[in-house]
Amino acid sequence: MKYNFDQVIDRNGTDAVKLDGLKELWGRTDLIPLWVADMDFATAPFILDAIKKRCENPIMGYTSKPDSYFQSIINWVKMRYELDVEKEMIQFVPGIVPGIGMAMNALTEKGDKVLVQPPVYHPFMWVTERNDRTLILNPLKWENGMYRMDMDAFRELIKGCKLFILCNPHNPGGVVWKEEELREIAEICDKEGVLVFSDEIHADLTLPPHRHRPFATISEKARMNSITFMSPSKAFNMPGMTASHALIFNPALRQRFRKFMEACELDLGHAFAFLSVEAAYSHGTEWLDQCLAYIQGNIDYVDAFLKEHAPKIKVVRPQASYLIWLDCREMEMSQEALNKFFVDKAHLALNDGAMFGLVGTGFMRLNVASPRCVIEKAMSQLAEAYENL
Numbered sequence: 001m002k003y004n005f006d007q008v009i010d011r012n013g014t015d016a017v018k019l020d021g022l023k024e025l026w027g028r029t030d031l032i033p034l035w036v037a038d039m040d041f042a043t044a045p046f047i048l049d050a051i052k053k054r055c056e057n058p059i060m061g062y063t064s065k066p067d068s069y070f071q072s073i074i075n076w077v078k079m080r081y082e083l084d085v086e087k088e089m090i091q092f093v094p095g096i097v098p099g100i101g102m103a104m105n106a107l108t109e110k111g112d113k114v115l116v117q118p119p120v121y122h123p124f125m126w127v128t129e130r131n132d133r134t135l136i137l138n139p140l141k142w143e144n145g146m147y148r149m150d151m152d153a154f155r156e157l158i159k160g161c162k163l164f165i166l167c168n169p170h171n172p173g174g175v176v177w178k179e180e181e182l183r184e185i186a187e188i189c190d191k192e193g194v195l196v197f198s199d200e201i202h203a204d205l206t207l208p209p210h211r212h213r214p215f216a217t218i219s220e221k222a223r224m225n226s227i228t229f230m231s232p233s234k235a236f237n238m239p240g241m242t243a244s245h246a247l248i249f250n251p252a253l254r255q256r257f258r259k260f261m262e263a264c265e266l267d268l269g270h271a272f273a274f275l276s277v278e279a280a281y282s283h284g285t286e287w288l289d290q291c292l293a294y295i296q297g298n299i300d301y302v303d304a305f306l307k308e309h310a311p312k313i314k315v316v317r318p319q320a321s322y323l324i325w326l327d328c329r330e331m332e333m334s335q336e337a338l339n340k341f342f343v344d345k346a347h348l349a350l351n352d353g354a355m356f357g358l359v360g361t362g363f364m365r366l367n368v369a370s371p372r373c374v375i376e377k378a379m380s381q382l383a384e385a386y387e388n389l
């Protein structure tokens with residue numbers, strides 16, 4: 001491999017949420033942090049080079065968005081997903097969740113119903129409720145060791161909603177939705193007049209042989225009735241850059257969203273935002289291929305290890321991204337006891353499955369985007385705790 005994902009990098013002193021949150025959440029710092037969804041690998045070197053180069057000029061003034069930034073997004077989505085985008089359809093947003101929150105404010109009203117499908121990335125629920133919208137839950141169905149959408153329930157619950165937030169691919173669980181599923185929800189949402197936000201932040205981390213399908217490529221109706229949120233932040237490990245984009249194909253939606261953004265100048269970005277996105281998308285293919293192969297290796301390792309040493313903890317193999325959903329229901333513990341087991345016995349900081357919605361009870365989310373030796377140490381701590389149960 002050209003790039004080194006085995007290198008252990010000390011993140012102390014960088015105000016990393018993954019480390020700083022340990023004391024706050026679990027009251028102790030002796031835990032291996034495998035929770036917050038960023039990677040412990042170095043951000044791709046061509047991104048760091050672009051940032052360093054910019055620092056050679058000592059003036060951090062107001063920064064415009066160069067054409068090359070837009071072009072890099074256009075090229076990337078065309079190359080990877082056959083998605084045709086024009087410059088005017090690209091709207092910078094300072095992060096995906098901020099973008100979803102802003103678009104929700106721009107395009108829906110207080111009290112409006114918003115549907116999400118738990119277990120799901122919890123800020124979807126926070127952003128809905130904190131913006132005084134009404135949360136409607138359509139839990140995913142657990143079938144043959146994986147999730148699928150409950151279409152019958154979806155068809156009923158979506159009635160009267162103004163917005164559906166699709167997680168595509170889905171976190172947690174790492175589900176790459178099938179074309180038929182996306183087509184069905186696209187048709188239902190179009191028929192019911194429900195707008196779709198498709199959060200595709202994990203798309204670039206889709207693990208071969210699975211293939212990501214952008215919601216907007218499903219049909220012309222889906223394209224005109226949705227906003228797609230994308231970013232290189234997960235795939236190239238640069239979430240601290242808060243540089244994401246909304247792809248808005250429908251001119252009327254675009255105009256309403258832009259008016260909202262411009263009213264408070266919410267799309268200014270910062271000196272490093274556009275050049276880091278451009279560097280990722282212009283030079284990222286080889287790095288990403290190797291990173292995905294490394295992640296796949298970590299998933300294989302955890303899967304094989306747990307089968308042998310902790311068979312009641314089942315690995316739900318992600319089809320996308322580096323977050324493994326661990327099915328711990330056979331351990332027959334309450335969620336509180338399960339959390340205590342991971343923290344106090346195994347000394348690991350994972351995400352509590354129930355935080356993604358009550359259907360996540362009995363599960364834990366494990367981030368394996370760390371050097372193999374860290375994952376090996378984590379697994380050996382887990383096996384020891386499991387043996388002592």
Ligand SMILES: Cc1ncc(COP(=O)(O)O)c(C=O)c1O
Nearest residue numbers: 037095096097098121171199201
């Ligand atoms: C599905 C999903 N959307 C959004 C985010 C966060 O994006 P941002 O930091 O750009 O708001 C995450 C982070 O884990 C995520 O999993």
